[in-house]
Amino acid sequence: MPELSVIVHGPNTQDRLTGLLASLAAHPHPDVEVIVAAVGPWAQETARAYAPEMLVLPLPDGTDDAAARSAGAARASGRWLHFVHAKDGLPAGAPRTVAERVAQLPDEVDVLLFDHVRSTWETAGLPSSDGPRLARAGRAAHPLDDIARSALRITPLLGNRALRTPFWHAHEPHLTTPDEPYAAYATLLLADHVAALNQVAYEHHELRPESLPPVTPEQHHALVDRYEALLTLATGAAGRAVPAVPAVPAVAPGHASRATHAVLYDVMIRDCLRTFARTPMPGPVAREFFRRAAEAAVRQRPPGYRRPAGPEGIRRGLLEENAYTGYRAFQAANRSRRAAKSALGARARQVSAALGDHHYRRSLSRPVNPNLAVFAAYWNRGVACNPAAIAAKLSELAPQIHPVWVVTPDNAPLLPPHTDHVLPGTRRYREVLATAKYLVNNVNFPNAVVKRPDAIHLQTHHGTPLKRMGVDQMDFPAAAKGLDFQALLSRIDRWDYSVSANSHSTRMWERAYPSRFVSLDHGYPRNDVYYTATAADIRTIRDRLGIPPAHRAILYAPTHRDYEAGWTPRLDLATLAEQLGKDTVLLVRGHYFYGGSPSPLTALRRTGRVIDVSAYEPVEDLALAADALITDYSSIMFDYANLDRPIVVHADDWETYRSTRGVYFDLMAEPPGQVARTQQELTEILTTSAWHDEAATKARTAFRHRFCEYDDGRAAERVVRRVFLGESEDALPPVTPLEERTPAPSPREAV
Structure with missing residues (x-):
């Protein structure tokens, strides 16, 4: 039984299916099966090129997305399901990432949420706004009530979540509606526990509106019906009529509490007001949409609900009163006020810039100061x-x-x-x-x-x-x-x-x-300091950081991802610290506090086994203090290699990083040491001799020859003599050959 069934469904919209299937075929994984619920002749012809590696289910032209998803799920043998629309995409390696994460989840988890990037007809790889919310959720499993404020604001797509297969079958009537946002919200409301993964594992392609059929009045009004159905589902109020969302049963067996109901109500109001303000609608359609939203706002209002203060509270009050004309007047007044404020600010900036520019231009007429x-x-x-x-x-x-x-x-x-x-x-x-x-x-x-x-x-x-x-x-x-x-x-x-x-x-x-x-x-x-620092310098730095003399210190310094909105460790640092033992200290250069929530590392920090060095400067001190470096794609690896100490690369999302950020060479083929693709592999490397064995040393030596070519401890001198003193290249101190250099002593040598 594979861990994950990827169910690709839908017609070959704008020939996007071709690239999606090619990407899946190029990165197979033994724990991932691919099922293509191909709608129509074009999709079937495209999918057959990848059989038998992928199971192809031919479906008649016109089969809607919900029916295609159901057909694919019926043939799936994986423990988890990931529904991928044929118009969308998967970053390279994404199915592997999801499969490895769901394999770690306890049985009570029904839904795994993950991040995605957005693409439009004119650009690709835009980060979503979901990263910080996923970061706040952390890696633990939660009942929805505990993370409702974050989870219910995750973009409502089926593609940015994986569902446990028995959970899907148990609630299939609620999840097979053609209204995908309804189904996405329903997965959360019906789940026992929810987990999060703050990594990009989906690409949502937004089709050009002009390529789609015009939106009908009924489709505009369906937004209100969707939220009323969801709020009914959230309360679990058997017998209450559910508004006309296709294929949604009338009885709602939701798990959510009143608190979750209140969060979902807030999401509904925000979405309705945003849609009303930003979506062009004919006058009668807009008026009817507003009326329906007003009735829903009153009918679904939670007990004890209080409107927010300020303009948002005024907007909600006008909505609840169905004051269409008053709301439009309020919008117009706000637009005028913003325009006036913007014009005033622009004028002030122009005056300030003109004055500053005038002074700068006058200063340019003065002689250049050769000693400045x-x-x-x-x-x-x-x-x-x-x-x-x-x-x-x-x-x-x-x-x-x-x-x-x-x-x-x-x-x-x-x-x-x-x-x-x-x-x-x-x-x-x-x-x-x-x-x-x-x-x-x-x-x-x-x-x-x-x-x-x-x-x-x-x-x-x-x-x-x-x-x-x-x-x-x-x-x-x-x-x-x-x-x-x-x-x-x-x-x-x-x-x-x-x-x-x-x-x-x-x-x-x-x-x-x-x-x-x-x-x-x-x-x-x-x-230069990597060749000039002394044993006393290293002892002083480690003492300043609170590292016991005999302990192994490992610096964990990951890089930024352009496709993620926030930063959170891609490692379970608490577990890693436990597995590395009491004689190892982790120096963590990154921020793992989000939204004021308590850190799971607090106890470990008190013991000195995890030290937050995110704000510590200079970073060169941290490198000198560390016996080894864990990084992913950060340029710190090139600098740290000068010390000729072990480097371990944790590359859990290399394919995604390479395809979205672009790289100059294949780090997996030419690493500076051992490479771990999972936390388990990383732990095995660091708890055995693999982190500093012969293979790691050989890789590091080749890496140093390539990337530490000119670093020998006298770089600053050469730059100053060449640029500031005007000396010729021939007069500069020559670069010492790598074999003749002596890096700063290791912490063990310094002790």
């Missing part, structure tokens, strides 16, 4: 990364050059004592940007900054690229997120120098940032 350097890092977060290492070496080799840091007001109090700095937008900020000889950043200065002919712009970057960067993001809209590529190219054209840690980076920077800058193949200055 402006530094910034990570969008003005403070003294960090390569710019910080360069500034430190500059004070040693060229103390006559004065550094000024650009820092946001929030970060200014965190600066080291006596750091000269300016706040963005201030008078002095404009003056130093206009007159400095040197401008150093690991990202980019604002678009408005002018490149003076006798000024030097030094781009240091802040990592070795695994993921696509710059103009290479054009094919990955989830990563680009509306990036203005023309403005990006204008910023790149200001660069005089680009720092590189290895020849791979040099090639990728030249490809991703096509311009005339000079590549400085000198190494990353921030990595």
